[in-house]
Each structure stands twice: as C-alpha cells, then as structure tokens.
Amino acid sequence: MRTMKILTMMVFILSMAAGGAYAADSGKIGYVDLSRLFDEYHKTKEYDQALEAKHSELEKIGKEKIEKIQESESRLALLKEDQKAKLKSEIETLKEEAQEFVNQEQSNLTKERNEKIREILLEIEKVVSDYAEKEGYNVILNDRVLIYGNPAMDLTEGILTILNKQ
Numbered sequence: 001m002r003t004m005k006i007l008t009m010m011v012f013i014l015s016m017a018a019g020g021a022y023a024a025d026s027g028k029i030g031y032v033d034l035s036r037l038f039d040e041y042h043k044t045k046e047y048d049q050a051l052e053a054k055h056s057e058l059e060k061i062g063k064e065k066i067e068k069i070q071e072s073e074s075r076l077a078l079l080k081e082d083q084k085a086k087l088k089s090e091i092e093t094l095k096e097e098a099q100e101f102v103n104q105e106q107s108n109l110t111k112e113r114n115e116k117i118r119e120i121l122l123e124i125e126k127v128v129s130d131y132a133e134k135e136g137y138n139v140i141l142n143d144r145v146l147i148y149g150n151p152a153m154d155l156t157e158g159i160l161t162i163l164n165k166q
Contacts, residue, residue: 027138030155034142037124037156042164047116051109058105065098127163131155 038044072091076084132140143149143156 028136029139029141030132030137030153031141031143031146031149032128032159033154033156034124034144037160037163038120040160040164041120041124043123044120047120051113051116054109058109062098062102065094065101069094069098124159124163127166128155128159131159131162 069091072087072094076087076091079087128140131137137155140155141149143154
C-alpha cells in the first residue's frame with residue numbers, strides 16, 4: 001500500500017514537472033477577433049460594394065422582365081380567345097425564363113460571394129501567420145474559441161492595421 005502511494009506521488013510530481021516545462025516552452029499566445037478583421041478589412045468593404053452594384057443591376061433586369069410580363073397580362077382582356085391562348089402561352093414562357101434567370105443569377109452571386117469570402121479569409125490567415133512568425137507567437141487563436149481572453153493578448157488591432165496597409 002505504501003509503495004502504491006509513493007509510486008502515485010512520483011507520477012504526480014513527474015507530470016507536474018513535465019507540464020511546467022511545456023508551459024514554459026509554449027511561447028507567446030494571442031488571439032484575434034476574426035469577424036472584426038473580416039468586416040473591417042478594406043477588401044471586404046470593396047467587395048461588398050461591388051456585390052451590391054451587381055445585385056442592383058440584376059434587380060433592375062428582373063424588374064424589366066416582370067414589367068414585360070405585367071404588360072402582356074394587361075393586354076389579355078383586350079384580345080380575342082384564340083389570341084389570348086397564344087399570349088398566355090407566351091406569358092408562361094416569360095415567367096419561366098424570368099424565374100430561371102433569377103435562380104441562375106442568385107446561384108452565380110452566391111458562388112462568387114463564397115469564393116471571394118474564401119479568398120479574403122485566406123489572405124487574413126496568411127497575414128496572421130506571417131505576423132505570428134515575425135513576432136514570435138506560437139499560437140494565435142480565433143476569439144470564437146475563447147471563453148476568456150486577456151485584452152492584452154488581443155492582436156486584432158495590429159493585424160487589422162497590417163491588412164489595411166496592403
């Protein structure tokens with residue numbers, strides 16, 4: 001029994017010594033607010049403006065298509081039955097084309113947006129990695145994984161400055 005206590009005590013002491021050596025060797029640790037870096041990065045803002053312009057242009061085209069459909073529908077009451085059937089068929093075709101246009105363009109915009117977000121996040125990751133190497137950080141965390149972070153370890157502002165200088 002006494003041998004078991006001594007053995008347990010030795011294992012405890014060795015594990016504490018190993019943990020202390022690891023902590024001493026862990027180097028500098030910091031964290032960043034990734035959402036803030038992304039939102040305040042000048043390329044994100046520029047891309048948001050470009051995306052908004054594309055979206056506005058597509059809305060304009062979509063409205064023109066809807067107006068054409070509405071114009072055709074308003075002429076229905078004035079036509080004879082055989083002409084009405086032909087125009088109804090044309091209207092259905094226009095509606096299908098308009099819906100297909102909207103779906104395709106939304107898909108294209110979503111794909112483009114996702115690619116651009118990925119590109120921006122990779123740029124941010126590269127800047128953070130370069131910063132870590134230059135400043136001697138072993139670990140830089142995203143603040144979303146933190147429960148608590150000492151504000152002195154927040155590197156967001158410095159990295160944001162570097163990002164926006166590029």
